[in-house]
Amino acid sequence: MSAMSKPLSGAECEASSPQSAGPRQAAITASDLCIGYGDLSVIDNVSFRIDQREFVSLLGPSGCGKSTLLRAIAGLLTPTSGSLQLQNSANEVTDSKPRVGLMFQKPLLLPWRTTLENVLLPVEIELGGNRVSSIDEARAREVLSLVQLSSFEDAYPKQLSGGMQQRVALARALMSDPDLLLLDEPFGALDELTREMLNEELLEIWRSADTRLKTIVMVTHSIPEAVALSDRVFVFAARPAKLAEVVPVELEHPRDLESQAFAKSVSYVRRLIRSFS
Amino acid sequence: MKVPSSLTPLSFLAVTLLVWELAVRFLNVPAYLLPSPTAIIATVDSELFLHLAVTSGEALAGFFIASACAFLAALAFVRSPLLERGVFPLAIAIKTTPLVAIAPLLVLWMGTGWWSKITAAGLICFFPVLVNTIKGLKAADSKYFKLFSSFGASQRQAFRKLRIPFCLPYFFSALKISSSLAIVGAIVGEFVGATHGLGYVIMVSSSHLDTDILFSAIFAAAALGILLFQFIGWLEQRVIFWQTAETE
Structure with a gap:
């Protein structure tokens, strides 16, 4: 596997977007980023750049600060020092912040709300006390069909399987039509089969032209998952987290998880991680 | 054929009453020790219902006032940890002081009328609602708050859409506990000094060895407790249709 060369996310993806010509714009730029809780330094002096329309996985041992970094990108944490900048996909629209969708390992659905009501939650919060419009509801239905849950609009979370609940959480994250999707071990609590299926669906949504969604940053513990999905894998070394290595994955989508090239990439990343710990 | 769930306890009750009735009749148990069920039922009159109504009114008033106050106090405590640290020990003090010990004082202060009983019922209801509501208001996973932010x-x-709904199961299980306690409070208040109510009936009938009347008052109190408990359980299932919490 050759390093350094610019990763591509697949030919179809290039074709589906009209504004793909020319050099890519940055989505996230971090320089000399440090994040800590009190005296404890969790992220130490990390710099990177994630491009628009890129799928990046953050991979590393538990407690290496991947989730902390993700939270900082989501704006839930303030960096101790250094800078962390997010850019909108439509750069010409001045001072409009990029929209961010966030998803955790747990679905975090409200059990007293139906699927549709759960997906509408971010809109309701944004509106304050105002009523959700029929346009928003139509949008919610659209997003639910994107995650193939159209027939479960009126179901309550407890009536859904773990995988379906996580789809609802994905739909809710997509509801705001985010530029940037941040995933914190999104399918980590699911069984292997469901997980692979949802990964494929996630890729499809990312590559489709139906959403504005351009950039995905995902925290994961699974090396095969990182290799199967990402354009680049950011490998972190343990605390305080250092960005140890950036591995571009130059496999065409759809990726064949049975292929030799895939197996080689996985074992390369695995050896890399072992060498850091 | 499907047997309704209420049928099993009811048939057990019927068998128990039947055995009781037969035992009293054939073993010649003196009526002042254990009257037969039929003798007890024979004492039921409009006067008993009047006393039942008085006790119900006192218990319910104490229950509602205390539950509302406890809920508001819990809201305040969760918002202000300082207040919680300062006032919570006082709430525990109220809880640990036996109501029977305070009841005479309440009657001394408020007289033998309604208010001493309402206060007694309220005092005993307050703590379970307070503790469970505080627990419930803190029950939502911190990840939910991250999601919300x-x-x-x-x-x-976040308070309206997260804390309050997550608290409701805890609140309702506290209501179930305190509804039974409210009746205890009202009756203890009536023991000390009253002219009406089931507690008054119990005191008077036991001193006159009117054991049949005593039993009818006991059963009336029990029925009131069961009814109130069932009603809150029914309400709970409708309000918190998504779950019921296991709390104390």
Whole structure:
């Protein structure tokens, strides 16, 4: 596997977007980023750049600060020092912040709300006390069909399987039509089969032209998952987290998880991680 | 054929009453020790219902006032940890002081009328509701709050849409506990000094060895407790249709 060369996310993806010509714009730029809780330094002096329309996985041992970094990108944490900048996909629209969708390992659905009501939650919060419009509801239905849950609009979370609940959480994250999707071990609590299926669906949504969604940053513990999905894998070394290595994955989508090239990439990343710990 | 769930306890009750009736009749148990069920039922008159109504009124008033106050106090405590640290020990003091010890004082202060009983019922209801509501208001997973702040939700929105609904199961299980306690409170208040109510009936009938009347008052109190408990359980299932919490 050759390093350094610019990763591509697949030919179809290039074709589906009209504004793909020319050099890519940055989505996230971090320089000399440090994040800590009190005296404890969790992220130490990390710099990177994630491009628009890129799928990046953050991979590393538990407690290496991947989730902390993700939270900082989501704006839930303030960096101790250094800078962390997010850019909108439509750069010409001045001072409009990029929209961010966030998803955790747990679905975090409200059990007293139906699927549709759960997906509408971010809109309701944004509106304050105002009523959700029929346009928003139509949008919610659209997003639910994107995650193939159209027939479960009126179901309550407890009536859904773990995988379906996580789809609802994905739909809710997509509801705001985010530029940037941040995933914190999104399918980590699911069984292997469901997980692979949802990964494929996630890729499809990312590559489709139906959403504005351009950039995905995902925290994961699974090396095969990182290799199967990402354009680049950011490998972190343990605390305080250092960005140890950036591995571009130059496999065409759809990726064949049975292929030799895939197996080689996985074992390369695995050896890399072992060498850091 | 499917047997309704209420049928099993009811048939057990019927068998128990039947055995009781037969035992009293054939073993010649003196009526002042254990009257037969039929003798007890024979004492039921409009006067008993009047006393039942008085006790119900006192218990319910104490229950509602205390539950509302406890809920508001819990809201305040959760918002202000300082207040919680300062006032919570006082709430525990109220809880640990036996109501029977305070009841004479209440009657001394408020007289033998309604208010001493309402206060007694309220005092005994307050603590379970307070403790469970505080627990419930803190029950939502911290990840939910992260999610909410990623949506840009205000504190107020998180409170309304997260804390309160997550608290409801805890609140309702506290109501079930305190509803039974409210009746205890009202009756203890009536023991000390009253002219009406089931507690008054119990005191008077036991001193006159009117054991049949005593039993009818006991059963009336029990029926009131069961009814109230069932009603809150029914309400709970409708309000918190998504779950019921296991709490104390």
